[in-house]
Amino acid sequence: MNKIKLGVILGGMSTEHDVSVISGTSVISNLNKEKYEIYPIYINTDGTWYKYQGTVSKEALATNKIENVFDYLKELDVIFPVLHGLYGEDGSIQGLLELINKPYVGCKILSSSIAMDKVYAKIIFEKAGIKQSKYMYIKALKDTYIYVDKDFKENTMNLEEICTLAEKELHYPIFVKPSNSGSSIGISKASNQDELIQSIQNAAQYDTKLLLEEQIVGKEIECSVLGNEVVRASALGEIIPADSFYSYDAKYNNSQSKTLIPARISKDLESKVQSLAIKAFKAIDGKGFSRVDFFVSDTTNEIYINEINTIPGFTEISMYPKLWEYSGLKYSDLLDELINLAMNN
Ligand SMILES: Nc1ncnc2c1ncn2[C@@H]1O[C@H](COP(=O)(O)OP(=O)(O)O)[C@@H](O)[C@H]1O
Numbered sequence: 001m002n003k004i005k006l007g008v009i010l011g012g013m014s015t016e017h018d019v020s021v022i023s024g025t026s027v028i029s030n031l032n033k034e035k036y037e038i039y040p041i042y043i044n045t046d047g048t049w050y051k052y053q054g055t056v057s058k059e060a061l062a063t064n065k066i067e068n069v070f071d072y073l074k075e076l077d078v079i080f081p082v083l084h085g086l087y088g089e090d091g092s093i094q095g096l097l098e099l100i101n102k103p104y105v106g107c108k109i110l111s112s113s114i115a116m117d118k119v120y121a122k123i124i125f126e127k128a129g130i131k132q133s134k135y136m137y138i139k140a141l142k143d144t145y146i147y148v149d150k151d152f153k154e155n156t157m158n159l160e161e162i163c164t165l166a167e168k169e170l171h172y173p174i175f176v177k178p179s180n181s182g183s184s185i186g187i188s189k190a191s192n193q194d195e196l197i198q199s200i201q202n203a204a205q206y207d208t209k210l211l212l213e214e215q216i217v218g219k220e221i222e223c224s225v226l227g228n229e230v231v232r233a234s235a236l237g238e239i240i241p242a243d244s245f246y247s248y249d250a251k252y253n254n255s256q257s258k259t260l261i262p263a264r265i266s267k268d269l270e271s272k273v274q275s276l277a278i279k280a281f282k283a284i285d286g287k288g289f290s291r292v293d294f295f296v297s298d299t300t301n302e303i304y305i306n307e308i309n310t311i312p313g314f315t316e317i318s319m320y321p322k323l324w325e326y327s328g329l330k331y332s333d334l335l336d337e338l339i340n341l342a343m344n345n
């Protein structure tokens, strides 16, 4: 049997470039070499594409530039974009692959872009009747701010007025997030007006659309989903961040952060979270795979959705593959299944 020509794309133009290199490398080393002829592709932070030979040093890349990306991709059978964040997880690369009619692993354009944009994901979850934290949507323009209300009416305000309104609408602590973000970059938690001002100014460096959210106190619970029309949900994992929330530092630098598999919640709650994960994935029209993240309140047991990651971390210690492993699906079998789902979609 001929091997499947599989392009694995890693790196990318987002703030999560480095994480993607680790995820992609891990995918490549776990793929079944009997089945796949692997074409590793590296995109640098400027958006230049290279044939990847295991290192991103200048010397290694010097002779490996892909001059015509379209022509290169056209020769392959299927693509696995292991890219996190903007240009990779947001529908951009999915659009490029649609244009050349190439099957690819994971969500299509629409679901990718909805999940990448926290404000629009909220709107879809609301429509699907899935509980989530109370929020406010604002835009940070050059010299002014706009509060976008629930009817999408835009109200121009200054920063102080935004804060006054936020204090009326939401309780502290308030999470401030760039609508397009990942790996917690640009996200902070404000407990008073000074911090709120700082948090808004900080998040505004990453995106003009910002989300202000009330804190949910409870467990951070994650669920992996897998499938196209028939979708399965994995066992659940729990995050215990070393910081006051799961910040960039807590995610990648602080070894005190812990992940627990399975999560410490009842069977009953577990199956509720699993059905909500599938419901949310379907609501955004997800395909292939995603990791769906929740908060479960310690006091009320209410389940709140936080976000969907359409290309979740994929290193050997990442939650997405770990949850499947715990659920009985080995990393390399998981990769086979993802590639099958891409080719039979
Ligand atoms: N409403 C909230 N209540 C409590 N914690 C939150 C809330 N929103 C975000 N967090 C914390 O911030 C982290 C990052 O937020 P998240 O929305 O998941 O952004 P990212 O896409 O960057 O992962 C979460 O993992 C969680 O620890």
Ligand SMILES: [Mg+2]
Pocket (backbone or CB within 6 Å): 183, 184, 293, 307
């Ligand atoms: Mg998150």
